[in-house]
Amino acid sequence: EATTGARRRALKKQHGCLPPKHIPTKDPILGLDRFFKNLKAYKEHRQLEAWGQELTDNNAHTIMLSILRQTIFVTDDPSNVKTMLATEFDDWSIGSERISSMTSFLGKGIFTTEGAAWKHSREMLRPCFERSQVADVSIMEKHTARLIDLVPKDGATIDLAPLFHNLTLDVSTEFLFGQSTNSLDPGQEKSCDEFVEAFEYCQDPFKENISWFSILSQFLPDPRFKRCIKVIQEFIDGIIESEIASRTSKPDSATNRYVFLDELLSQTSDLTRIRSELLNILLAGRDTTASLLSNIFFELPRHPSIVSRLRREIAEHVGRDPPTYQQLKEMKYLKAIINESQRLYPIVPTNSRQAVKDTLLPHGGGPDATAPLFVPKGAVVAWLSRAMHRREDIYGPDAEAFNPSRWLDGEHASSPLRPGWGYLPFNGGPRICIGQQFALTETSYVVVRLLQEFPVLESRDDEPWREKLSITVTGLGGAKVGLRDFGEG
Numbered sequence: 001e002a003t004t005g006a007r008r009r010a011l012k013k014q015h016g017c018l019p020p021k022h023i024p025t026k027d028p029i030l031g032l033d034r035f036f037k038n039l040k041a042y043k044e045h046r047q048l049e050a051w052g053q054e055l056t057d058n059n060a061h062t063i064m065l066s067i068l069r070q071t072i073f074v075t076d077d078p079s080n081v082k083t084m085l086a087t088e089f090d091d092w093s094i095g096s097e098r099i100s101s102m103t104s105f106l107g108k109g110i111f112t113t114e115g116a117a118w119k120h121s122r123e124m125l126r127p128c129f130e131r132s133q134v135a136d137v138s139i140m141e142k143h144t145a146r147l148i149d150l151v152p153k154d155g156a157t158i159d160l161a162p163l164f165h166n167l168t169l170d171v172s173t174e175f176l177f178g179q180s181t182n183s184l185d186p187g188q189e190k191s192c193d194e195f196v197e198a199f200e201y202c203q204d205p206f207k208e209n210i211s212w213f214s215i216l217s218q219f220l221p222d223p224r225f226k227r228c229i230k231v232i233q234e235f236i237d238g239i240i241e242s243e244i245a246s247r248t249s250k251p252d253s254a255t256n257r258y259v260f261l262d263e264l265l266s267q268t269s270d271l272t273r274i275r276s277e278l279l280n281i282l283l284a285g286r287d288t289t290a291s292l293l294s295n296i297f298f299e300l301p302r303h304p305s306i307v308s309r310l311r312r313e314i315a316e317h318v319g320r321d322p323p324t325y326q327q328l329k330e331m332k333y334l335k336a337i338i339n340e341s342q343r344l345y346p347i348v349p350t351n352s353r354q355a356v357k358d359t360l361l362p363h364g365g366g367p368d369a370t371a372p373l374f375v376p377k378g379a380v381v382a383w384l385s386r387a388m389h390r391r392e393d394i395y396g397p398d399a400e401a402f403n404p405s406r407w408l409d410g411e412h413a414s415s416p417l418r419p420g421w422g423y424l425p426f427n428g429g430p431r432i433c434i435g436q437q438f439a440l441t442e443t444s445y446v447v448v449r450l451l452q453e454f455p456v457l458e459s460r461d462d463e464p465w466r467e468k469l470s471i472t473v474t475g476l477g478g479a480k481v482g483l484r485d486f487g488e489g
């Protein structure tokens with residue numbers, strides 16, 4: 001029997017692996033200097049940039065770091081990411097940390113499981129998403145119209161970000177549960193405020209204020225967290241029960257609206273399972289789409305010529321009526337704008353996987369990190385989509401600029417752009433975002449409707465984009481704009 005060491009040496013030799021570029025810390029035991037550097041960057045809202053800078057400073061696309069006694073590899077190399085997410089999918093776990101921290105809040109569902117349990121979730125949910133695609137647009141009009149009602153039409157400054165947040169919550173709950181939180185409707189009694197507050201509390205581990213106390217409190221019991229979980233569970237259970245009751249009282253054809261929960265009820269009768277899947281999807285789909293919309297409305301008013309071209313496309317494809325699903329799909333420039341926003345500001349800007357056995361990555365070894373890399377069982381590899389999306393060797397020398405034309409063949413110096421695994425807003429491989437189409441439809445719909453409604457769109461903020469980082473990232477400054485409608489005449 002070969003020892004682990006001998007086996008590993010043989011594996012490295014066989015594949016020509018070289019040692020990684022290890023970035024030393026001043027504190028060699030805990031790596032505390034790096035920890036404090038990260039904390040400082042986080043507080044200054046430039047953590048993502050600082051991580052990317054670490055790669056640039058070391059002139060390598062893959063490095064090895066030690067933080068608080070944990071060794072992690074950091075990469076912005078597309079072939080490494082492809083290996084973890086697709087080619088060698090079975091060698092990689094979503095990580096014990098993610099599973100334990102998120103299961104307590106979301107339960108076991110598509111986002112928090114792996115292996116056979118995850119496969120089962122994915123198979124059960126896929127048809128629900130496929131069937132929902134065309135129906136989405138009808139849900140969106142009602143909520144978008146409410147958002148438009150709340151926007152001042154005389155050019156007064158408004159931050160659209162909180163409204164997008166409410167919009168995606170109202171749309172997601174209507175789509176998933178058949179009952180909307182209606183947070184944008186001033187006339188509705190807010191019966192779900194308690195649920196919304198509890199859901200938001202559980203989602204943000206640092207409660208937006210990272211400090212010594214908030215870090216320490218991660219290790220202390222949190223009675224409020226427990227109370228919030230109870231509120232969330234009771235709220236969803238109530239919805240599931242009322243949906244079951246309405247299914248029994250009405251035959252299938254009595255309602256023609258699409259409800260995800262109905263689809264799910266026809267696949268399983270396990271209520272705990274249904275509750276968990278709904279929460280998993282609500283978490284995955286809500287803030288992400290709201291942040292994407294905010295980022296688009298951060299950039300658009302800063303680029304009047306891009307807005308003019310988009311308006312021409314809307315006029316040609318849609319006119320003044322609300323867009324159909326088919327029309328949205330045909331709008332190439334709109335798609336290029338969404339792509340470009342997700343390139344510069346990917347909503348899931350960094351992610352990681354943990355090796356479930358000794359394994360290999362194609363790059364990361366040797367002084368220039370281009371030789372194969374040996375990764376021991378248990379090691380964590382983080383990838384930086386934000387840094388990868390700004391690589392000049394993939395996107396050209398203007399990689400830091402917002403320029404949707406780069407996505408249109410023949411319109412940019414690096415055309416045709418085919419970034420492959422160098423562009424990953426929704427990840428790739430078997431765990432690719434299952435709600436991608438839903439998110440793109442919702443985003444496209446809202447962009448088109450707002451531009452149709454408001455011929456004037458002005459920026460009211462000259463700050464650069466800065467990050468507000470939690471599990472996902474959103475723009476700290478939101479989307480402050482001034483809008484004017486067509487007026488009375």
Ligand code: HEM
Nearest residue numbers: 110284285288289292347348425426427431433434435439
């Ligand atoms: C702009 C919006 C969105 C972005 C950027 C986004 C991004 C992502 C990414 C990067 C992942 C992979 C996470 C990982 O494996 O570590 C993911 C997974 C997932 N997303 Fe999205 N997402 C968006 C919207 C949505 C929407 C609207 C839904 C549902 C309505 C949704 C449902 C999911 C689910 C259920 C998963 C887990 C899939 C699995 O593990 O098999 N997402 N998303």
